[in-house]
Amino acid sequence: MSLQAMSFLVVGLTFALYIGIAIWARTASTSEFYVAGKGINPVANGMATAADWMSAASFISMAGLIAFLGYSGAAYLMGWTGGYVLMALLLAPYLRKFGKFTVPEFIGDRFYSKTARVIAVISLLVISITYVIGQMRGVGIAFSNLLNVPITIGLVSGMVVVFIYAVFGGMKGITYTQIAQYCVMIFAYTVPAVFIALQLTGNPIPQLALGSTAVGTDTFLLEALDNTLVDLGFAAYTSLSGMSQLNMFLLTLSLMIGTAGLPHVIVRFFTVPKIRDARKSAGWSLVFIAILYTTAPAVGAMAMWNFVNTVQPGEVGAETGNIQVDELPEWTERWQQTGLLVFEDKNNDGRIQYYNDQNEEFAAMAEEEWGWEGNEVTTLDRDIMVLANPGIAGLPNWVIALVAAGGIAAALSTAAGLLLAISSAISHDLLKGVWMPNISERGEMRAARISMAGAILLAGYLGLNPPGFAAEVVALAFGLAAASLFPVLMMGIFMKSMNKQGAIAGMLAGLISTLLYIFVFKGWFFIPGTNMLPDSADYWLFGINTGSFGAVGAGINFLVAYLVSRVTAGTPEHIKAMVEEVRVPRAA
Amino acid sequence: MSEPQRDTALQSQRQEYWSKNLRIIFGCLVVWAFVSLGLGILLAEPLNALSLGGYPLGFWFAQQGSIYTFLVLIFFYAWRMNKLDKEFEVDEE
Numbered sequence: 001m002s003l004q005a006m007s008f009l010v011v012g013l014t015f016a017l018y019i020g021i022a023i024w025a026r027t028a029s030t031s032e033f034y035v036a037g038k039g040i041n042p043v044a045n046g047m048a049t050a051a052d053w054m055s056a057a058s059f060i061s062m063a064g065l066i067a068f069l070g071y072s073g074a075a076y077l078m079g080w081t082g083g084y085v086l087m088a089l090l091l092a093p094y095l096r097k098f099g100k101f102t103v104p105e106f107i108g109d110r111f112y113s114k115t116a117r118v119i120a121v122i123s124l125l126v127i128s129i130t131y132v133i134g135q136m137r138g139v140g141i142a143f144s145n146l147l148n149v150p151i152t153i154g155l156v157s158g159m160v161v162v163f164i165y166a167v168f169g170g171m172k173g174i175t176y177t178q179i180a181q182y183c184v185m186i187f188a189y190t191v192p193a194v195f196i197a198l199q200l201t202g203n204p205i206p207q208l209a210l211g212s213t214a215v216g217t218d219t220f221l222l223e224a225l226d227n228t229l230v231d232l233g234f235a236a237y238t239s240l241s242g243m244s245q246l247n248m249f250l251l252t253l254s255l256m257i258g259t260a261g262l263p264h265v266i267v268r269f270f271t272v273p274k275i276r277d278a279r280k281s282a283g284w285s286l287v288f289i290a291i292l293y294t295t296a297p298a299v300g301a302m303a304m305w306n307f308v309n310t311v312q313p314g315e316v317g318a319e320t321g322n323i324q325v326d327e328l329p330e331w332t333e334r335w336q337q338t339g340l341l342v343f344e345d346k347n348n349d350g351r352i353q354y355y356n357d358q359n360e361e362f363a364a365m366a367e368e369e370w371g372w373e374g375n376e377v378t379t380l381d382r383d384i385m386v387l388a389n390p391g392i393a394g395l396p397n398w399v400i401a402l403v404a405a406g407g408i409a410a411a412l413s414t415a416a417g418l419l420l421a422i423s424s425a426i427s428h429d430l431l432k433g434v435w436m437p438n439i440s441e442r443g444e445m446r447a448a449r450i451s452m453a454g455a456i457l458l459a460g461y462l463g464l465n466p467p468g469f470a471a472e473v474v475a476l477a478f479g480l481a482a483a484s485l486f487p488v489l490m491m492g493i494f495m496k497s498m499n500k501q502g503a504i505a506g507m508l509a510g511l512i513s514t515l516l517y518i519f520v521f522k523g524w525f526f527i528p529g530t531n532m533l534p535d536s537a538d539y540w541l542f543g544i545n546t547g548s549f550g551a552v553g554a555g556i557n558f559l560v561a562y563l564v565s566r567v568t569a570g571t572p573e574h575i576k577a578m579v580e581e582v583r584v585p586r587a588a
Numbered sequence: 589m590s591e592p593q594r595d596t597a598l599q600s601q602r603q604e605y606w607s608k609n610l611r612i613i614f615g616c617l618v619v620w621a622f623v624s625l626g627l628g629i630l631l632a633e634p635l636n637a638l639s640l641g642g643y644p645l646g647f648w649f650a651q652q653g654s655i656y657t658f659l660v661l662i663f664f665y666a667w668r669m670n671k672l673d674k675e676f677e678v679d680e681e
Binding site for chain 2: 066071074077081085088093208211212221222239240248252253275276279283294
């Protein structure tokens, strides 16, 4: 069977599975729609959370990011997993005990203020909408690059499937499809990784293979990779590069705090029956996430190893050390057609050189000694590092088809979680909570389904016509989650004296300072050319880049909230009693 | 016991439960920060002089070890808190 036919078959089967689940898991009540009736088993919820959390970026882009950053890529690995410790220890059990449906609802009740609730809704909408654009884009890209289907058709079919299970099934439908999507995703990720690990080191477990010797040599894989990259003028793979230690520290911390403050993930812990389930479920989520996150460093390093050795099979600088243009392996042709990989024989020697021509000293030496006239791999998209893996390893077509289905599953599962967070903020927090408190349950259900449908259309539209800042949104979403939501959630539980004024001032201060810092360097609302300072280390405050600022914004939020709460009226007694109740598992 | 006495007893019990919880959280977060931000970032370079198999040790903590540590921490906290809940008889039926 051709690759194309095989891919359609595999992707079609997974879509049929998701729709089947949707029909089985229809919902009748708002409780089922928002939090799956609080009846999800903690291990199952862990698996759904893992799929909810791991987006197209985790599945397709992260290993490539690590491949190019080397050691420094650990900021993403630690940031995106370490946040679960914060969530499990500081938020999940208490918010579950509170027992309502949404994150803004907790903020509104705890700080006895509709204003606080509305600010929380605004943060939630900005975070979730920016995030969902990337997911819809991811669905389209997976279709166009792996199935040769135009982005529009891919995106629309993805929207239809999400529509079916999210609008009718709500949180219940989403949860069970996410479990199925996790299985597809993790299988698609680990199978190529295991084969590549076997080929390179003889050890099938990627986590161990990365610490093993390369097949047929006594040299450790990482050591050999370090040496080759240094020979080509790059930084060693295992050393800090691409960012300062301060930025790596703050980026890691920002991603950790941001992860713990993402509403679509927090709300997953509202779906389990008990407090102790919420504690345990966070652990299971991380187990399922860690399977992918500890494999990714191996995938990244091995993809880099494979790529460098494909282009540079012989000694660096030797006349026959580089691959001849007409001998490039077959998998490279496919990716050249997509434009994600571009070769250009600049010095017309019929061979391809891949090296760091930004390293002036090395570039000058290479030109002088070997006649290299610039890096000839002019485009090497980081997404290829995962997408091309099965091709590089020479795996059969069904594995390539599986990777397509996995990428789509990763994007759809995250999109569905975000869409639910968006629609419940609108129907439950704004409509029922602020505008129409007397709306009936049936009316609220209808509103929830309509806002879900509206959110899907909006996300689809933005996915097709991405605003210019699509690449910047990750920093924005995590920075805002860290700076606006996490601190007030934590203070709401751990500081009885934190009052309405403090929480509102804190959220606004965190939100505004982070937005301003990003806009000053990236342009107002990301409009190119409107930035007030150049986006480079010389101008950053204390050398902190925009992606790492979320941790600072969170600090500002804490500080402002504390100071304001000290000089304003105390928390009312009934709120203090509520906090007391939230702190113990047994219902009073 | 009269009503107000029982209330105060319950109050101080709750307070003790909470301060024990806070101590456990604090301990876990110290380990959390030390392994990831400490061993994985601030101390990574000197640690790279040592190795674990073919992994330089600092690199291993940053890309593997810290994630395993996070896992152990969450399950430890869940186990420890379930025990504490039973001790103070605030566990769910």
